[in-house]
Amino acid sequence: MTEFLYERIAAVLREQILSGALSPGDRLPTQDALSTRYKVSRVVARQVVELLETEGLVDRGKGAGTFVREYRPLIRRSTLHYRPDPGTPYAEESVRAERVPRYTHHSHEDGAGTEIARRLDVEPGDAVMVTEYVSYSDDEPTMIVTSYEPLEITRGTPIEHPEEGPLHGAGVVDRFTSIGRRPVRVVERLRSRMPRPTEARRLHLRPGVPVIVIVRTTRTADGPVETADLVLAADQFELEYPIQVGGHPAPDGRPGESEHAGA
Amino acid sequence: MTEFLYERIAAVLREQILSGALSPGDRLPTQDALSTRYKVSRVVARQVVELLETEGLVDRGKGAGTFVREYRPLIRRSTLHYRPDPGTPYAEESVRAERVPRYTHHSHEDGAGTEIARRLDVEPGDAVMVTEYVSYSDDEPTMIVTSYEPLEITRGTPIEHPEEGPLHGAGVVDRFTSIGRRPVRVVERLRSRMPRPTEARRLHLRPGVPVIVIVRTTRTADGPVETADLVLAADQFELEYPIQVGGHPAPDGRPGESEHAGA
DNA sequence: TAGTGGTCTAGACCACAAT
């Protein structure tokens, strides 16, 4: 049917995987086996499994063999993350998926770059607290979040250092509410693309796994109080967004909500 | 630095692309040029540009050469799509991005499969109107939507055939409101993965471009009135979701909102 | 130690694009 040897052979295996004839974890024929079976050189046999790998269907272990990949995502509910009540959303979601959650964090003070300044509606160079979180599921990294909070707002409050004090682990909304800056609206702007090598390394991404990149802005009635870049391993999440029909989120974009991250 | 020849050479070119030293549309060195320049076989030179392609950074034209890919997404605002007022959201968004929109559609009656039946809260086999939309931007396909509407609800109404009558081109919410079934809530459940070959063909996806798969359910106070599978070319869209803090979307999942599509 | 996948060379032929 299709033109090339490696495509035809890949089609056979793909069909077996998608139909369930081969289950997650099952082993594929070795490259040598494919090579003799279909009377092609090993380079071609290799092209076959490489294609399936870029499609995210199989894992290749160096001296081990090739195996059907499994898919076991976490459900991330936006409303859970941005509710005003206390709680630790990521942990709760992980438990629901029977995985053990964990995260690390590091904060440092810095001057806002032009992009971040625009999102936060401050001047470039203004002091912001930058916090980087790395989330893990069963000790595998799943998400990197870089959060920016204007120190003009948080300086001297209990949440100046996001992950110190009584509200560590709580959501943004919860934290800012505690200092009398109640967020009324969070905007998530989302895209998906293949990872940069650095992202692939940090998230332990296997070939054929995209990332979901989210630009988030948290705002009170008076303006933005936080913005963040989220990079998620796409094979680890499903995102759920409920939309209230006839709700009154502002009808069009405002400054700080209209940009994506990177090229 | 990194281990292999092709990775090192790719790193050089990637850096030039991401830094902007090479702009979208610019031509990369030919494989032969890379081959002699870095003193490697052509197979390795080819591995280099192939890697960059799977990362979504370059396009390769058969007899033409290799070029830096460009990125020019449409902003898809969920609130715009599910507002109760009349309008044609996709068209409006396209115009804003200076692209010419177009779509095709085909409807047919069918029995609900188990998955669709569950989402619509009907019995498997119950009659549904299945409509497939293909959206285009500047004559390039960007999105495939397969929508399911229970005929028990729409039979005999002006919207029985979604794309006939006065409301063709209108959003789901608008259409159901017109027959007295006002949707109050739309849930989008989203994931991203690499495309299946059929999807790649239909959406003209270049290598290194993921798809965003959305399962949508539209519900009135009395229950679901529509569900749909959306498959978007990930390089064509950014999705924007505003979340009202302290809004009261149902706190946990309900039947028909808890599944993803495919393996 | 044997098996498996990963990288690489050297060379051939084909299809398509630009000129």
Added chain:
DNA sequence: TTGTGGTCTAGACCACTAC
């Protein structure tokens, strides 16, 4: 017609895994 990328062969060596 020339140059470019795409496919393919045949064979070599290495690194890692499992036994």
